[in-house]
Amino acid sequence: MTSHPHTSRVSSPATARPRLSRRGAVEPFHVMEILKAAGRRQVTHGDVIPLCVGQPSTPAPRAVREAAIRAIEGEVLGYSDALGLLALREAIADHCATAYGVAVDPGRVAVTTGSSGAFTAVFLAAFEVGDVVLMARPGYPAYRNTLGALGARVVELDCGEATGFQPTVEMLEEYAREHGAPAGLVLASPANPTGSLVPAESLAAMTRWCAEHGTLLVSDEIYHGITFDEPAHSALEFGGDAVVVGSFSKYYSMTGWRVGWAVLPEAYVRPVELLLGNLNICAPVVGQAAAVAAFSPEAVTELDSHVERYARNRDLLVRRLPEWGVEHLAPVDGAFYAYLDVAHLTRDSQAWCEALLDATGVALTPGIDFAPADPARPRPTDGTRFVRLSFAGDTDTLAEGLDRLVAHVRSTA
Ligand SMILES: Cc1ncc(COP(=O)(O)O)c(C=O)c1O
Structure with a gap:
């Protein structure tokens, strides 16, 4: 075996420390x-x-598992387009029409590596370092940690029993009166950790408020399908320019398959496509091919x-x-x-x-x-x-x- 001529002479200086960024120092999950x-x-x-x-x-549902086997046996399963397999983007757009009565152009659907992949790409596409993004407290920790690692300034809105543990348009007003409109608002309905829904009128009011104030609403709808008394509403129903994030992880029982999606306002499609292509190339293609079957009646x-x-x-x-x-x-x-x-x-x-x-x-x-x-x-x-x-x-x-x-x-x- 030949060694590189310089290998034996390379040694770390005694003072070398690992190069760690402060932005990367996220909170642990306790x-x-x-x-x-x-x-x-x-x-x-x-x-x-x-x-x-x-x-x-x-x-995952049987139909999904069988579709995965067929894909593995019969397809090349190379990279897909950065925005995902067209068949799946169309199926997600159809699902939006069925579930919410809203026509969505499949061209606005990005398939991502779980919804987590959608959040990273959308946050990067939308927010500058130092931008303020509001979220509920209590809230899903990865919003706070991912936004923080990307340099955004997260402001947590205290949400308790009085508002069903969800933000309200009054909270947005109050924040804006003191500090100006925020760059973004992340909502989850039903939410993690609470399971609570944002009522339809409140979601409509916040969607409108965000559109009027130039605040990007990122609506996390990954628990849709799992509701007990009344169905969840989508921000898509209320116009505006919200990013709506979905996932096959929860209702569809496919957490480890790592397939999610975002329905994007037109202006975000190209930046998100470019970001996804660089960050992940594409979402896992076996999962994408199989996920089409998740919408089947069986x-x-x-x-x-x-x-x-x-x-x-x-x-x-x-x-x-x-x-x-x-x-x-x-x-x-x-x-x-x-x-x-x-x-x-x-x-x-x-x-x-x-x-x-x-x-x-x-x-x-x-x-x-x-x-x-x-x-x-x-x-x-x-x-x-x-x-x-x-x-x-x-x-x-x-x-x-x-x-x-x-x-x-x-x-x-
Ligand atoms: C509210 C919420 N959003 C997003 C995610 C991320 O899910 P995934 O990346 O599997 O779609 C989770 C996971 O627990 C969650 O609870």
């Missing part, structure tokens, strides 16, 4: 600590009930049966909340989460979740992942007094988890 501990406990006790997971417990029947189970789980959970003294919670309108105020039990949700896991094997997510607390500036929305419970699993397991949880709360009261 639930990872719980997951790690749950993993350890599963090895030693084998009794973990993971009510902390943010994903369906079911595989798949929808299968997926709706999951939603029926989530609804049963939701009812069971809500019925049993008094047993552990929970009186305050976000409206459990959709998704598969309940965001519960446990201030009567703890003001340190992380320690409480760790103790619960230790005593019972039940894993919950501490609220601090969604609303980090600053001890110097306590806020009623601080996640230290909230936990998120996911009821995406099967009903018997949830019931067993609740039995253990209630027994633990009673024994430590």
